[in-house]
Amino acid sequence: MKKPNQKLIQQLQKKNHRDVDALFHTVHNEVFACTDCLSCANCCKTTGPLFTNKDIERIAKHLRITAQKFIENYLRIDEEKDYVLQKVPCSFLDTNNYCGIYEVRPKACREYPHTNKVNQQQLLSLTAKNASICPAVQDILNSIQKKIK
Numbered sequence: 001m002k003k004p005n006q007k008l009i010q011q012l013q014k015k016n017h018r019d020v021d022a023l024f025h026t027v028h029n030e031v032f033a034c035t036d037c038l039s040c041a042n043c044c045k046t047t048g049p050l051f052t053n054k055d056i057e058r059i060a061k062h063l064r065i066t067a068q069k070f071i072e073n074y075l076r077i078d079e080e081k082d083y084v085l086q087k088v089p090c091s092f093l094d095t096n097n098y099c100g101i102y103e104v105r106p107k108a109c110r111e112y113p114h115t116n117k118v119n120q121q122q123l124l125s126l127t128a129k130n131a132s133i134c135p136a137v138q139d140i141l142n143s144i145q146k147k148i149k
Helices: 003-013 017-032 042-046 053-063 067-074 107-111 120-131 135-148
Strands: 075-077 083-085
Touching: 003 120, 003 135, 017 120, 017 135, 053 067, 053 107, 067 075, 120 135
Parallel strands: none
Antiparallel strands: 075 083
């Protein structure tokens, strides 16, 4: 974690959780109103989401294959016993950074980078990690830093 982020995270941990949520949600909306994820797609290129059973069923149906075939072709079980991609970048990411399964993408992808979820204080370490992956998350943290000074 970058030193400036570490100090900010410590400051946010001391604040009222509702205030932290409100701050994150406001800044999240401001940053993503002018962010083009297709220009980056670093999340899809460097990390893989967790796949729930619902995700697997939905995507397999969309691809017109069985859930078992989807698992065999695209997923593996990680050390925490979760389904994750066999490899990154994501097999469904095309050369223009579009997602080939966008309409049915995993819940983890729909929610990434999680900066608009409730209980942001519980996600601060994840947010700090995501700042190294997603420039928008770093922009969010930079904006929050300016707002709380």
